[in-house]
Amino acid sequence: MKIARFHVADGPTRLGRVDGDRITDISDVPGVGTSLRAILPHLATLEEAIQASDGESLALDAVVLEAPIDDPQKYLGIGMNYKEHAEEARQAGIPTPTSQLWFNKQVSCVVGPHDPIRKPEVSDELDYEIELGVVIGKRCKNVSVEDARSVIAGYVVANDVSVRDWLMKLSPTFTLGKSFDTHGPIGPWLTTDDEIVDPLALRMQLTVNGEVRQDWTTDDMIYDVYEQIAYLTQVMTLMPGDILATGTPAGIGAPTGRFLKVGDVVRAEIEGLGAIENLVVAEP
Structure with a gap:
């Protein structure tokens, strides 16, 4: 469904x-x-x-x-989880992690699939990251890799919008640079898990003003979605509606300095899940 x-x-x-x-x-x-x-x-x-x-x-x-889930208790993202992206992040000054690297996106950042993304006045380093969003369907703790799919309700397209200088220079924990208002567009709807044969074999593409910036498949993850759930639930109880942003492929703006500007239109599409499209606007 x-x-x-x-x-x-x-x-x-x-x-x-x-x-x-x-x-x-x-x-x-x-x-x-x-x-x-x-x-x-x-x-x-x-x-x-x-x-x-x-x-x-x-x-x-x-x-x-x-937004299909407008009130998650938790919105968590994993950093540098695609092989090529880990390399481009390293070139941008972000060291490659030796284990799963998780951060919070504060839930107040969540907006709908066609809502505008605000460019902050305090930064000119607004970046995009297409991600497969996993939505948890049941309360779960200490889930094995083998059982992890059973706790997934479904999937959304996510754009893990990032403010790079706040992420790296002013907030090395990542949280502030990932949590500006409107920087969590998701949607366009929840596609239930039974509709997706293999979430680890989906094509994902992001364009800015029609130009392809990211074009990859989810099989390039370093830690797949099941390993992510198993890892997280060793630490915390995941709840229905919690969102996991499972990593972005290569092609982000940071390595080349091609950051988003007011007036840009960002479209993120994942095979079988639909597309979200958001206009970048000035902060009011």
Whole structure:
């Protein structure tokens, strides 16, 4: 299934089932409501009713898509997790880690798939990072690599927008440089895990104003999504709706100084998951 959060004009948020170029309102299905995070642990039991729903059907281009998970308890990202990207990061002055390197993106950065990205007044080093976003579906701790897929609800396209000078010079923990408001666009919807044959074999492409900047596949990860979940759950309990940004491939702006500017349009697309597209605007 593909499940989106959406609204029409200035109307309330609803949940919808996405089929092709249309979306069907499922908010009135018993047990569904309007919070995708709340129903993640129950998706298996709700699936039949969701698939059978004959709620209002709308064209996708007639609605406004919102962040599929707008209220995660945690948004975590892993650094330098693609082989070629680790090398370009090294060239940009970021040492290659010898183990999984995790950081927080504060959840206040999350925005929808077509919301604007603000360029901060305090930096001219605004960068992009296409990433496969993994959404956790159940409370879990000490998960083995072999069982890790069983705790995944589904996937989103993520752009781990980064402010490089705050990341490196002013905030060496990465958190501040990863957490500016609007720097966590995700979407366009949640694609449930059962729809994806192999999340480690998906093509991902990011363009800026139509120019391809990143074009890679998820099989180049150093630590795959299952190893990431196993590693993290040794430390913390992951909760339904938690988002893991699983790394970005080569092609970021930092090594060449090709940072984002006001007016740029950034499009990130992952095979089977759809695309998000965001306009860079000046900070108000």
